[in-house]
Amino acid sequence: MKVRDIMQTPVKILREDTSLREAAGFFRREMVRGAQVVSEHGFSAGVFSYEELLKALAAGAELSDPISLHVRPMMCSVHPETAVEELKRYGSSFLTVVDGAQILGGIDMMAVDDIIRGGRISSKIPAHAALQDLPEAAFLVDEYWTVRWFNATAAVSCTAEEADVLGKPLSQVLTEAGFGIETDPLDSQSIIIAWRDETRFLPITWSASFPDGSSDRMVLLRNVQEEMLRARELTKLRSLSKELDAIIDSSFDGIFITDGKGRALRINRAYERITGIRAREVLGKTMSELVHEGFYDESVTMKVLQSRRIETIIQKVRDSKTIVVTGNPIFDDDGEIWRVVTNVRDVTELRRLQLELERLAELQNHYRRELDSLRRNINTSPEIIIRSKKMQEVHDQAMRLAQVDSSVLITGESGVGKEVVAGLIHTNSHRHTGPFVKISCAAIPEQLLESELFGYKAGAFTGALRTGKQGVFETANGGTLFLDEIGEMPLALQAKLLRVLQERTIVQVGGVSETPIDVRIIAATNRDLEEMVQTRQFRSDLFYRLNVVPLFIPPLRERQDAVIDFIYHFLGRYNQKYGLNKQIEPEAMDLLITAQWPGNVRQLGNSMERLVVMTKGDVITRADVHKTMHTSDAAQTTCPEPSPGTLREAVERAEKQALALALRNNPGSRAAARTLGVNQSTVVRKARRYGLHMQEYFDASTHR
Template identity: 55%
Template sequence: MRVRDIMQAPIVSLDVNSTLRDAAFVFRHQQTQGASIVDSRGDLAGVFTHEELLQALANGASMSDTISCHAKPIFCTIRPDEDVSGIDWQGCNFLAVLDEDSVVGGMDTTTVIDSIYGAQHAERMPYQDFFHGLPAPMFLVDSHWTIGWHNVSADMLCSLDRTQLCGRTLANVLRDAGFEIEVDPVDQESIYMAWKESVRLLPMIWQVHADDSPFKFMVLLQNVQDQVIRSRELRDLRDLSKELHAIIDSSFDGFFITDGEGRALRINRAYERITGIRTDEVLGKTMGELVAAGYYNESVTLRVLQSKTTETIIQKIKNTKTIVVTGTPVMDHDGNIWRVVTNVRDVTELRNLQAELEHLSRLHTQYKKELDSLRRNVDHKPNIIIRSKRMKEVYAQATRLAKVDSTVLLLGDSGVGKEVVAALLHENSSRRDQPFVKVSCAAIPEHLLESELFGYTPGAFTGALRAGKEGLFEEADKGTIFLDEIGEMPLGLQAKMLRVLQDKTFARIGGSAPITVDVRIITATNRNLEEMVKQKLFRRDLYYRLNVVPVYIPPLRERQEAIFDFIYHFLGIFNQKHGLSKQIETDALDVLINTDWPGNVRQLENTVERLVVMAHGDLITKQDALRGIRGLDPSECPGFSSPTEGRSLRDILDETECNVLSRALQAHQSTRAMARALGIDQSTVVRKMKRHGLSTL
């Protein structure tokens, strides 16, 4: 009997976009085990079989998937003139019949069995005895899928006895047993698939050919859940393998992997880049062969196989490049070496990278310094005039000191700009966003200075606030405190100040609990502290603590070239402040530049403001400048004896006060002595001298 005599012709066809549900419908109703797949042009694109359908569903596919996703690219064929009895099925249940490169039909195992053994073959099978003990549920059903017989496994699956199963459709029995089912859209009792919890059943259906049998189909329910799990595990393993290969290939370091006998199994792209050795040169060869061939001067893998521990060597590649290689053994369950993984790094490349990083780091530091300098210098309202060489040195020193937390002592005459330099130190430090607290030790009475600096507890003394008071050191926490006129601090308070400098701790007046602060201390004085130490007016230990980094700010007479810039700087400020537009003539500039300024910048600033306010016209003349400078001597000021000549009482009183303070300053050497002589507080003397531009020499 030839194939052409019994083959299914023409072969059933499925469109390439058909779903698994469509294929199941065709297989069920056409009683076939396979169908050809045709594309949009009607050309053969492959073959899809009942076996592939079951495999797809076992792997967890959806019935809505297209068959093209699950059809094998290669299918088995036979010729139409082959003898049926000699067919090599090649493990398949369906073969395509190929004649001159065209599919002319199909052949499945059911057709062959029916043709060879006849229709009575199935009738003669003692199915009740043969299938009764099968581990898989088996049913015999009629054309309406009504159960007429089932085996013991079916009872166990449905948890029902024989009387409850027979006479009911298979679909209803499975629903009552808690299964969800997928049915044939044409025949609602015909099952494609059933599932619940960890059970996934696929029906395998054979037609019963006995003419007088009440049964039409034999249905075997196969649980494919284990296959689904194995398929997922296999897919996960494939994904993991793909991920590991990607990681190895994307590594910057080179990897060389051998088996337990030192045979090369894999190298990554980085290894090829570092060594210049290609994969096809070494793969499958032992490390001994590669060393003998001159690829390497020695092998770290061979060392690892001998020592069974991690080894590191300096390796020469083809007698040119030098690399560092580290071999690590990977053991199996029996303690034998299964793999040797070698990590490779090009020492030259690493050294070049390190040198480049160091160069970039130096450039970064240099650029940062230059940018910081530019930010400080590009200021539309500068607080410090830097013209003289001496002040440029002071500025450079201050910007360097701003980067550290050392205690700084600013030295110089009154009015030279010590407070401006202190602010510069703070604004360029890492504490710039924290408080900057300024304290004049001379402006606060002695009996109040301690409470102002360190605070006090509730009820510490008569007149104390009920809630107590936080001191200026606490206000400056995390920031900077500037103690001006530190030479005026009383001896009794200097001991407490010493402890703050040493330990950054103190106690409030009336309290004993220590308070710790993180504060940078900048001090300033116009007095000779070293001479005061000799006279026992200042503590020696405190002096040494303060004098860590002294910065001397030269007086204005030593930087006369800066006076011109100061004049125009202050002229702009006071014009804007008073809403004026005064200018100054050249002769007036000469007078101011050639004047000796004992009060330094502060005295010059007050004088320029006086000229802006008092000059009669929009141009400050030489006479205005002379009167402004001689304002310290009222006898030379026009109108002094006649307040009615455009002079207010307030102006005359101010000039008189300035004259009194000037003469007291000449007679006494300190603000405290002046205060005693004038019968006022020392803080009042300091405040008024500052307003009039006077300073102690």
Template identity: 45%
Template structure:
């Protein structure tokens, strides 16, 4: 008999590029024990089981990691034309079955075969039937044949034989070992009496004698052992049942494994529930990726301040995700159904910033709208205003912003009467505002009014637990967007993990997109990464050997970097990306240094 004759059809399959989270969802079905993993050509490349899911949950595997990056079972894959007896004694409960082309065709389950007739046990039973019916030396009610005794006694499964009236004729040694019962106390006794006295919970033999057909049941003994028994009738020439041959296999260990699996599943559900609760609680935005403990702790603080209208100052290097934190606070606040207005203080020309933020009345200045204009703070009334790059705000505008924070009112350009508004202000900067107050570049009263609850977002190099999840997230987005199936090699991931990321998440996203678009194969290797060519170093001297003033030295280095970035990129947008700053900031700084010798 071939494997294809008894294999089960698999209801579920996974592709290599399915995520660990998607695989976990499939295993939430209690009937699923193993799922085959296929490549893009439907070739069977491995198996994943419930135990694999449990182990990876406990290990803390990212939900976003691809299945192909897990340790798949590639050993237990067999051919559909293999013989069953080659795998009967295998320790593995499930094996994947492939055809001659390597494609998945089904699941081979030893336990399932046992329930259907114990495979090799059924074969031995059939051999016994033939021997009993054709061997003239064996009396119908007296099994003394040496050859037949040897077959029965050597069987790995327990064998129990009765006559057509349920009297016990033969019990082998394996039956004693499996059940814990002594055959000397059961030989020549009737199954009705043994069942009545509690030796067995119920008798498959009696069911066969009643229904005249094979029967398989679970049986429990007075010793506490649990077994699976399959009883088969042997008919004489007149169609009467002359014997019932029962094959017995111990499933006590199976029950113990099921209990352990149930406990593990409960533990898995607990871990999953905790992770899901944290994701729902902290990560209400699909693009907020955080697994590093420092980020989760910061999100915990952000979640708490989101529920009140306190002003929040978000600090951190450029590209760390300050805007995403602002959105996170907004999404978790009581104002989430109102407007969220982002204002980039560094991108609005200085001659327009007052009218853009606070609006103007009609006739306020030449070229003004005849009807006047509502400012962004008025537009956000009832909602949230996010002031990005707050450190770039001119001093005269800072005065009016302070009035918004303290009095809750704005005054349009040219107006004589203020307008009451109700907004929550979130601000962000990568600059040292406290230091700027000492240099009179930022108003101290505004700084202390903004700095009610400061949140400092750590740079990517200080939260490396987020690097790989962010890579996988950006990779998944881009694969979906461009219909790619690209992936990073382990060496490439290690290189990305160990990089210092001076441009933080913004730089990471740009590099991932660049290599995905530029790589010629579906696999991205270490050599494909442009990190070694990134603009992270400056000349040893930096052109500062003749400068004694720190401010001038910093200005010269900044001018040199701006010039190099523009020469390398050829345009403002890409040059700004290299330096990890906004295009508007790049333009302003380039203009600042364009008339000086240092550029």
């Protein structure tokens, strides 16, 4: 039977400004469970069905609400030639029948359920006695809505005798039983909705003919909340079924499922791919039959049924392919085997993958050795790479400092990792459970720095919060405060900081009372504080107070052997961050290792992030490295070329490099010429000679 044989025609239509009350009456009069919805201009707006009506009422919608608030887009549609049996896979109570762009009719899924069982529920109703056990109140009414019969559930709901019900209008029966009702404006006896207490009931009506030739209307009072609960449970079951189907079919391993008797129920696509056996060949057959027919030399399922435990065997299929199969028994509540799920792997495929992995391992042997070396030197902070003796000394000293509570002054060039070392000291100290608060003295205006450090009272200055504000010293109480760029702190604040270090108390801006604090101070700078002390730019007493234990971090150029480890570290980090799997070819690695990094680890990290994000392929090439270093902040990086054959070549290369750097750091050719101490025409001529596109450098300088 096809859809065209059972679809409702002509197409029932509702306007989108129709109210829920009018829609319910329309469904009742037309004996349908859904309709096409059109806008005021005649365009299709979707579908409104009995299911949407139930959802709206269950959600507390008013009967006066327009159906436009609850219209479903016309996603569930079928072709008129679709078999009726296939309609069960659609998760909707009403389907639209379409052929191309033309809407032909609709399908009531309740009617479909009955058709599949053997007949239309709207055309044949069994004898009245068969309706007695329905869980819903059922009434037979004539064309005037007079009750001719009702079932036992209706009798309980109405708490009335037969004589008090038969012959009365249904609306009167329900009203006398304590129901509130809403009737159809076009038919005062036609009930749209009924309710009692907090429960809503939606009458479902259809024509019913009986063997004696009589023809009445059957009315069921359906509990809206219970109906929606059943619908949600059915939707959930369908969703779980689809999810399970997707999981089984997406598995790379083959899956073979049998029942407790060894009869094949299902195989996934991977099983067909691995074995070459199609589902139609085995489904419905027992494993003993399949072994007898030569599909397999033996069955792991039969072993599982005998031993009642997990079994694994090497199995040969009919084309002599060898596979590894593992059978897993699934038991029901009575302890009987309900299903046997078998996982299948192709040994041939596994062997091929093994050889491929061995080949890749051989190609990457050098990098594996480097990674092993890195793992041997790994420490509590993944940000610290220890390869050189100098960094080993820094690490050891930091770990020793973590065990004491003295102030620490960390010095070193910008980007060497001063903040990382400070974090290492905090993490390994007894204060590790307390806060680690960081503040840059150079990033905050002088006027605001004091209030950021010490906090302020309400009304301390114009714009201050009414509640006041806590400073970073109080925030870091019980932990560690990292003062970065300490050399940029104004002299006036240096005196207050010295007092805090000596007294271990602070006074908020605008306050008078002292607040005790328990904070460890770690300061850092890339400036020469001793020279600043000599030039009176930094207080000597504060310097000596901070410089109890100095810790110097060498620049990256002095620990060149650590560059490769940083490269792999940043490569792994940004691969994980962006969901990529980039690799680096040896020539590109050599170029990165031999480059000079004036910005130290920070510059190297930024360059690696740019390479991971910007390279098109899965492998970072030497060309990618060259391009990145000459079109980004990495233009400051010096990338040595192979040794020149002549002095002239070396001079030309140095000249080109100096010219590129001047172009990068200046907004125009005249400024670059002043930096280099030559005429502007010389800059233009040599840039053309060396193939340097000046505008690209100037654009990069502008957006830097």
